[in-house]
Structures are given as structure tokens and as C-alpha cells.
Amino acid sequence: MADTGDGKKEEADYKRLHSFPLIRHTDMPEEMRVEAMELCVTACEKYATNNESAAKMIKETMDKKYGSSWHVVIGEGFGFEITHEVKNLLYMFFGGSLAVCVWRCS
């Protein structure tokens, strides 16, 4: 019992500690990066259970703001090799278990 309690506590700790967005790789300019990151956070929080809707929301918003051909991948485990336009890639983690990859390639 004690073990599981500890485990739960740890898990809670982990969730609390790891809830912040963590940019892993980006080459966006400062302004764009901040905006994209905030957008990703909003989308992931809004559709906490449905990654597809979150991705859709991010993609559509980015298209509107910065022009077309944005691609978004959200998931807990995926690999990727992408070709993207320079200054248009954001790869970040969020909420401890989600990875969001946003890039543009037309």
C-alpha cells in the first residue's frame, strides 16, 4: 500500500512538475515561437482528451496567422523525419507526456 501511495505521489509530482511547456527544438524567430508555443498549450489544454482536435486547431490557427501549409503532429510516441521551411519548425513537449511538432512545408 505504502508503495503504491508513494508511486501515486510521485506520479502527481511528476505531473505537477512536468506540466510546463518545454521547447525541445525550434528555429522560429522569437515572436513566432512564443505565439506558437502559447497556441499549442491552449489547444492541448482545450482538447486534453482529443489530440486530433488539438492538432486541427493548431494547424488552422497557424494557417490563418502565418499563411498556409502548416502541419501539426501531436502524440505520446512517434518518430519523424520531416522537411520543413527554415525558421518554421517548433518541436516541444507539454504536460509531461505529449509531444507537439509544428512545421511548415509547402
Place this chain on the structure above:
Amino acid sequence: MPAKEKLKRKQSISAVRPSKTNIRRRDDDNGIEVGEGADEWTQTRTLLKPPDQLDLTDAELKEEITRILTANNPHAPQNIVRYSFKERAYKQTTVVEQVAVHFSLCGNLIFRDSDEGRRQSIRKSMADGKGIQEFWIKVVKETNNIITKKVKKNPEMCLLGLFRRRISAAAPEEEEEQIRPRPVQERKLTNQFNFSERASQTFNNTVRVGVPLGWWEIYDAYMEELEKLEKSKEKEKQKAPVTKKEDLIRGRKLTSLESEGDDITKMAKAAKIMERMVNQNIFDDIAQDFKYYEDTSDEYRDNMGTLLPLWKFQYEKAKRLAVTALCWNPKYKDLFIVGHGSYDFMKQSRGMLLLYTLKNPSFPEYIFNSESGIMCLDIHVDRPYLIVAGFYDGNVAIYNLKKPVDSQPGYKSSAKSGKHSDPVWQVKWQKNDMDNNLNFFSVSSDGRIVSWTLVKNELVHTDIIKLLVEGTTLEGPEGLQLNTIGCGTSFDFHKKIDYLFLVGTEEGKIYKCSKSYSTQFLDIFHAHHMAVDAVSWNPFHGKVFISCSSDWTVKIWDHTIKTPMFIYDLNSAVGDVAWAPYSSTVFAAVTTDGRAHVFDLSINKYEPICNQPVVAKKRNKITHIQFNAIYPIIIIGDERGHVTCLKLSPNLRKMPKEKKGQEVQKGPEVEIAKLDKLLNLVREPVKIKAES
């Protein structure tokens, strides 16, 4: 076109070419002012002629041959007549066929998916595929059987035995091929006309990124980040509260930007090497001249020498800015700094600080822009990356080459921190003070000589002396006593005696001052009738200094005697004067009429041993001159923003000749003695006069 005409054409084309060089020369005249002979080193374009070219007279060359290309076929008949059934008469047709076919070739390709193509491919596979193999293997096996039978019957049939061996050697191969049918290679057909290898295809502005991802990696990334945060928190506790914010910001920036891949600065070093290699090739002949060329005609010139123009340094953006300061880097002997500004009171604009190296004459190594014109420069001897600059607006600033931030100076004075109210005419680094702080002096037309000390990222100023003109106090309104102030234009510090320095002023006086007395001068020389442009102590002899002025004269002084030792009139305002680093008796002066004068007192006390125009245009004035410390070269800056590098011919740097069995003494003592000997010639009559 007949062959003869063709040849003529060729000639006319090549005959046009020389005029191109003419045009180029004219361009040069318009844009870049080049000294007479200063452009000699640029390669002239030579004309390559084919060996079979006809020799034509000028008249023939000038003859114009016009050719007009039309779409009409010259061989098409113009008068085709056809029978017109409508009008029942022969009529000339208007439409003439102009198409001429020179070559035609019928293709024998068949479309692969067509019936014919399919049939052919089946036939082919039948012919060279399995069918033929099977056939041959059958043949071999049968012959084998026959042969073995025959050999069993008659073992002496060696000839056949040989034959059999050969066939059986061939058989396994065929069998192998049968077992492993040749994989039919589906090679993709390449576009014969517009094909490029895939490896050479790149996307425009795209980058490939590949990362495998699992939740564990997300976890690891977060743990790493948390550790970093914790560490930075610990640091925060240790460090002062001001710096920790910066640290945090920097840390964050690092984490987010550390993997930025498209940074072009990585290329910078390679590009620089490349640039230097290209320059080395372009200016190869000049580099050879710089290193090895010695003017042999000097032997017959009777102690006169010449200056050989080498490189010319110019920068597009500094084109209209006069060279106001020149300074060699004390550590890297090929590097020098150029200050750009303007000496024209009415035309003050921006300034520029450029660093050139002899290795790359085509582009400056460092570029700094400033809002106000730069008037003077100096490099720290022990820290050759620190440059102090004085500006027209009275500010002084320190540039740090190690941290060039947006072409802004590292430290700059301001109106609050005691800047000069007039242009700063000269700055000079001093030895570090007692607390080991960096410090330098500046002189300005506002009459102040200020010592600046760099204390903890701040420039602190101390007024050393005020140049008050004695006995010229003016009565201002309400009984105010106004002192006339002498406008300092140049100064130089004694090489050995630390406190002693000279200040030249706009009024033509030279003050001998000490750092320790702020109100009194040690001596005053009534040196010139116009502004003193430069004063400089002799690098060897501690008593001797030189001064030059816009009143056309250069004077050499003994600082213990009030009258000049030597006076030279150069027939034009003298912009700058500099002692040579290799001899106590050699100095060079530049005048505003574009001439450089080199003197060697030990050879000729009255005339320059070299007097040569170095910039061509009369309107272009030379402003500054500097000797290189080790190479026999000088750099000369002019009003158009060009810097010319010139090599001193052997006569200008002649050392006393070696006598047989006698070692030639060298060193500062000899140099001092040499100059002393000369001075004694002048001194004695003065003394006699004084006694009488």
C-alpha cells in the same frame, strides 16, 4: 557566309576590344581616384590573337559589314507558277515554301505498351531468357553423356576428353544461372533531357529534421530541464541578484536555441580563408614586390630614393570620408586601423572605424560605424584588441575587438561624464595606473587635456591641465574674468620620462607640460604661425622632437632649447609627420598637395631624399602617414578615404656602410650618437651667440 568574310568579322570584333580598356580607364578616373603610377600594378588586359588572323589595314577594319538574318530561304524559288483551275490560267503563287530540311532521321522506337511493343518484348524474353539457357544446357548434358559413353568405350580418345573437360567446366556456370535467375532490373528511366541526380537536388530553404520519440524521451527531457532549473536556482542563491536575471534569460535562450542548425557563422572561418586565398592570387605580384622588390636604380640615384606604391585600401561605404587617423597594430604587424571622419567644419557627418590587414586589401577586417566623425585613434600596446577613439562631437570611446557588439564601442563617454565640448584631436593610451586600471589621455580644442580611467566598466575623467593663454584675460560683463583658452590639436608623451608631454595648439604654440602640474607649463615654444598638426618625440633620442604645421613648415627641436634646430619649408600645409622606427634621423612628412617627403638628416640636412606625389588628383589631400614597425613600408591616408601602402626604396632606409674589419654597431646608442652629432653642428653657433 564565305570564309573570308568570317575572318573579317573576327578581326573587327577583336579590334573593338582595346577600346574596352580605354573605357575602363575612364571609369577609374571617374570613380576611384588613382595616383599617377599608383595604378601601374593592376594587370593590363592583353589581346590574344589567333595565329591565322588576317592582317588588315585600319580602313579595312573600319569598314562595316551588315548582315541581316531573315527567315526567308534564299534557295526557295521566287517564281513558282501553278495552274489555277478556277481561272483556267497559270498563276504565280504567293505562298512560297520557306522551310528547308537539312537533316532528317526516322526513329525506330516503339511504344512499350503498344501491341507491337508487347509482342517484341515477349519475343525478346523468349530469345535471350530462359529458352536459350535451357536449350544450351540440354545440349551440354547430351554431349556429356555421349562423350562419357564414348570415353568408356574408347579411353584413348584424348581429344574428345579435352573437349569434354572444357564443356563440363562451362556447364556449372550455366546451371548456376538457371538456379538463380537473373533479377530483372527495373531501372527507372531517367529523363534524358532534364535529369539531375537526386542527391544533388535540394529544397529551397528547407531542412530535414528527424527525431524518434517515445514517452521516455519526453520524461528524460523534462528531468534534464528540471535539473537545469535547480542548478540555476542554486546559482541564483550564490550570485548577486542583478546578475541572476541575466543568467536565467541567457540559460533559457541557450536551451531553446542551442540546436539551431542554420547558423551561417559556422561558415565564416572557411569563407575568410577562401577570401584570403583569392586575394593572395589576385594581388600576388604586389605581395612579391612587397617582399622582394628592391629598386636597383637607387644605386645611380645618388642617395635619392623612391616610394613604390603597393596596395590601395578602400571601402565602398567610407568613400566620401577623409582618413583622419592611422595606426598600426602593435602586435599583428600586418593589421592597421583607419579612422574616417571629416576635417571640413561645414561637412561633418558620420564616422567609421575600419581595420585592414595587408593580407586582404579588398575588404576591411572589422567595421565599426559611428554617428560622429572619428578624429583620432590609438591601440593599446599590451592589449592590442583595445582601440580608443576620439570623436568630432567631443566624445571618447573604447572599442573592444574581442567583443564587437553591433559595431558599438564597448565604453563611451557622455555629456554627463565630462566629455570634451570640442573635437578631440588626439588620444593616447598610457601605462596602467597604480590600481592597474586602463587609462588614456585626450586633447581637444576646448583646451582641456583629460585623463580617462576605466574603472569597473565606467570611464572616469580627470582634467590634467587647461591650456590658458597667459596675459590674455578678457574682461567679461559684470567684471567676469574670461581666460582665452588655447586649443590643443596634438600631443605626444615622452618615451622615457613618464610625466613629460608636449601639446601643440591651434595658435602655433607648443607647450611642454608635466602630468603633475595642472596650472603651469614647463616651457612654451612659439613654434609656428598656424595650427600645429602633429608633434612627436624622436623614438631614440630623448631630447629631440619634431613638429609640423599648416604654415608649411616642419621643425625639429631640442626640448631644452627654445629655438628650432632645423626648419624645413615644404611649400604646402603639412598634414602629418612621423619618425621612422629604424633610424633616428629619418622622418617622413605629408603635405596637402599630395606629396610625401622623406628626410634623412644624416644624408642630407637641407633637402628631402625623396619628394614624390603619391595621390594624383590635386584636390585630394594627404592627411596622415605612418611607418610600419618592422617592414619597410608606410601607409598614407587621404581625404577621399583611401589608404595607400608604399614601400621605401633601399636608399630611404640605408644604414651606415660596413667597413672592412670593423663591426657595424647597432642599437639605440648609435642612433642617439648619430643624431647628436648632427645637432651639435647646429647647437654650437647658437651657444656662441648666446655667450657673445
